[in-house]
Amino acid sequence: MFGVTGVEGVAELTFLGLYALQHRGQESAGICVIDAEGVARVRKGTGLVADVFSADDLNSFIGTSAVGHVRYSTAGGSRPQNAQPIVVRYARGDLCIAHNGNLTNAQELREALVEEGALFQTTSDSEVIVHLIARSREETVEAQIRDALSQCEGAFSAVISVGDTLFAVVDPRGFRPLVLGRRGRGHVVASETCALDIISAEYVRDVRPGELIRIRGDEIRILDDLPAAPRVSPCVFELVYFARPDSHIWGVAVDRARKAFGRQLAREHPVDADCVISVPDSANSAALGYAEESGIPFELGLLRNHYVGRTFIRPVQADRDFGARIKYNPVREIVQGRRVIVVDDSLVRGTTSTSLVKFLKEAGAREVHFRIGSPPVRFPCFYGIDMPSRAELIGASKTVAEVEEILGVTSLGYLSLEGMLNAVEAAGPFCDACFSGEYSAPLVDMEKGLVAIQAPPGC
Ligand code: 5GP
Ligand code: MG
Numbered sequence: 001m002f003g004v005t006g007v008e009g010v011a012e013l014t015f016l017g018l019y020a021l022q023h024r025g026q027e028s029a030g031i032c033v034i035d036a037e038g039v040a041r042v043r044k045g046t047g048l049v050a051d052v053f054s055a056d057d058l059n060s061f062i063g064t065s066a067v068g069h070v071r072y073s074t075a076g077g078s079r080p081q082n083a084q085p086i087v088v089r090y091a092r093g094d095l096c097i098a099h100n101g102n103l104t105n106a107q108e109l110r111e112a113l114v115e116e117g118a119l120f121q122t123t124s125d126s127e128v129i130v131h132l133i134a135r136s137r138e139e140t141v142e143a144q145i146r147d148a149l150s151q152c153e154g155a156f157s158a159v160i161s162v163g164d165t166l167f168a169v170v171d172p173r174g175f176r177p178l179v180l181g182r183r184g185r186g187h188v189v190a191s192e193t194c195a196l197d198i199i200s201a202e203y204v205r206d207v208r209p210g211e212l213i214r215i216r217g218d219e220i221r222i223l224d225d226l227p228a229a230p231r232v233s234p235c236v237f238e239l240v241y242f243a244r245p246d247s248h249i250w251g252v253a254v255d256r257a258r259k260a261f262g263r264q265l266a267r268e269h270p271v272d273a274d275c276v277i278s279v280p281d282s283a284n285s286a287a288l289g290y291a292e293e294s295g296i297p298f299e300l301g302l303l304r305n306h307y308v309g310r311t312f313i314r315p316v317q318a319d320r321d322f323g324a325r326i327k328y329n330p331v332r333e334i335v336q337g338r339r340v341i342v343v344d345d346s347l348v349r350g351t352t353s354t355s356l357v358k359f360l361k362e363a364g365a366r367e368v369h370f371r372i373g374s375p376p377v378r379f380p381c382f383y384g385i386d387m388p389s390r391a392e393l394i395g396a397s398k399t400v401a402e403v404e405e406i407l408g409v410t411s412l413g414y415l416s417l418e419g420m421l422n423a424v425e426a427a428g429p430f431c432d433a434c435f436s437g438e439y440s441a442p443l444v445d446m447e448k449g450l451v452a453i454q455a456p457p458g459c
Helices: 010-020 055-060 106-115 126-136 141-150 237-242 255-270 285-294 351-362 399-406 418-424
Strands: 002-006 028-034 040-046 065-071 088-090 093-100 157-162 166-168 179-183 185-190 202-206 211-214 221-222 275-278 302-304 327-330 339-344 367-372 411-414
Touching: 002 010, 002 028, 002 157, 002 166, 002 211, 010 028, 010 157, 028 093, 028 126, 040 093, 065 106, 065 157, 065 166, 088 126, 093 126, 093 411, 106 237, 126 141, 126 157, 141 157, 141 166, 141 211, 166 185, 202 221, 237 255, 237 411, 237 418, 255 285, 255 418, 275 285, 302 411, 327 351, 339 351, 351 399, 399 411
Parallel strands: 275 339, 339 367, 367 411
Antiparallel strands: 002 065, 002 185, 028 040, 028 065, 088 093, 093 157, 157 166, 166 211, 179 185, 179 202, 211 221, 302 327
16 A cells, blocks of 8 residues: 655555565456545555556546555455455545455454445455444544444455545554654655665654554644554564565664564574575575575576466466466575475475475476475465465365475475564564464454355465
């Protein structure tokens, strides 16, 4: 998510911000521009940021504030109607919302709203927030937003606009990141600091868990917090995989956290080998940490094609390794006849890894020691990371020996949960439900049988 107000060229700045945040979602992108009269205009479409918006779009998009979003579907599926920001006109003016995270009581709220006559246009949990705001009996817009969000359970970081006023908010547990920045006299909010860097905005601070901020032009005001949660629990998987390594979230430099995971991994699972290679790009920092701690040289043994889009034509004779083959290729000169340590950031289904190990062996690797910069993913995420059902999670039911067998590796080592959490202790306590099964926010819809655990589309 990205939001900006109080500067010139808000559409272009939002485009750039989203461009830097592309790793957070590749399914759809949207920009809503609001003019000085508070009139909102939105353009959104499926695909990457650079494909959805043309220079003409940006030039014709004149306004004083803007809100942007890139989508990665977890709740609600990947249909085009679910693209964000969601923009509606209600009693107080044009309302626009960009939401990151998953509400865990969206279905319950939705059923109650439908009962009262609400007409939903999408299957996205985020639309529930729109209806709650529009139907709130509170007097002020601020109180309506607080009223709506106080009823939401689970994960939500959001950028909301009503007329030309922006609001930035994070749920009381603080699952997803949101940072505040300045650019000249204007203000910027973004999911990660890499979106501030690209527009040369200055980082001010993270939006705190439960915090609701109102921004109008160059005036910023901290409103009353949302009701507090029993504990704060930012998502540790943001540091493991999701966020960009050049970002700082929750006061942590993501690259530093991953390097610390890699160093700890080397301490927990040392092995004699000739080189350390990474599964690029997500594991680069962890692999460098492993190499540093072990003293074994880091080499670029796997290459990644950066131009792989979401859709490509699958040849008729495609084998089961096709998905990985199109993305990765080993460097034969580095791996041939050698004992290699391969570091990946996480093991989810094990499908990519199985193919990678096969490629490395075909390229002549003598031994393949797989090292994972996080514990086994054993439980699905209900707070906004696309983690499949337990049946598909290789770490949910398989022992290390069984996974070694399935992947065909010489050895396998996961970072321990304790080792991971200790490495980033200062920024915690974290939500580690995908590793531990300890869900920090109630899973209302599931407990009430309103939603089944489904396998979300491809990891
Ligand atoms: P696996 O080998 O388990 O099939 O896939 C593991 C790889 O998936 C790792 O390289 C990790 O970086 C990546 N990964 C982890 N979580 C996600 C996710 O939510 N989405 C995508 N696209 N990749 C993920
Ligand atoms: Mg990866």
